Amino acid sequence: MLRRIFPHPQLTLMLTGVWLLLVNTVSAGNLLLGLVFGLAIPVITQPFWQKRPVIKRPLRVVEYIALVTWDIVMANVVVAYTILFKSNARTRSAWVRVPLDLTSPEAITLLAGTITMTPGTVASVLSADASSILVHCLDTDDPEAVRDEIKHRYERRLKEIFE
Numbered sequence: 260m261l262r263r264i265f266p267h268p269q270l271t272l273m274l275t276g277v278w279l280l281l282v283n284t285v286s287a288g289n290l291l292l293g294l295v296f297g298l299a300i301p302v303i304t305q306p307f308w309q310k311r312p313v314i315k316r317p318l319r320v321v322e323y324i325a326l327v328t329w330d331i332v333m334a335n336v337v338v339a340y341t342i343l344f345k346s347n348a349r350t351r352s353a354w355v356r357v358p359l360d361l362t363s364p365e366a367i368t369l370l371a372g373t374i375t376m377t378p379g380t381v382a383s384v385l386s387a388d389a390s391s392i393l394v395h396c397l398d399t400d401d402p403e404a405v406r407d408e409i410k411h412r413y414e415r416r417l418k419e420i421f422e
């Protein structure tokens with residue numbers, strides 16, 4: 260019974276919070292409307308959720324968020340330096356194919372999002388069989404090092420979290 264009312268409790272809380280952030284005012288009416296959206300959307304979309312993602316090691320999620328936040332800050336500094344002080348002739352962009360060991364669609368989506376959120380890299384194409392992802396790197400002398408860093412820093416941790 261409770262599963263029908265709250266099919267995805269974390270999504271309900273997230274949608275309510277996002278609604279409050281969008282309206283930019285916390286009031287009883289906005290909280291109530293956010294809860295209505297937070298309850299209705301998961302119930303309506305429940306048939307489209309084949310299975311819930313299982314997080315095997317939830318504490319690793321906190322570690323992953325901290326790592327990605329740190330990498331985003333550091334990459335902003337590197338990209339700013341590249342744009343401000345490197346000439347176009349010295350900037351070497353590259354396409355890097357990253358083979359994937361991940362099988363969970365949620366983990367692959369998080370990996371692609373992480374790559375794209377980190378300044379200087381963009382995940383552009385996932386292969387049809389989800390065995391590799393094509394990443395564009397703004398400036399690198401060693402594309403293999405970029406591939407290895409993505410696999411070591413992000414993919415390995417996501418594999419621990421989801422698989």
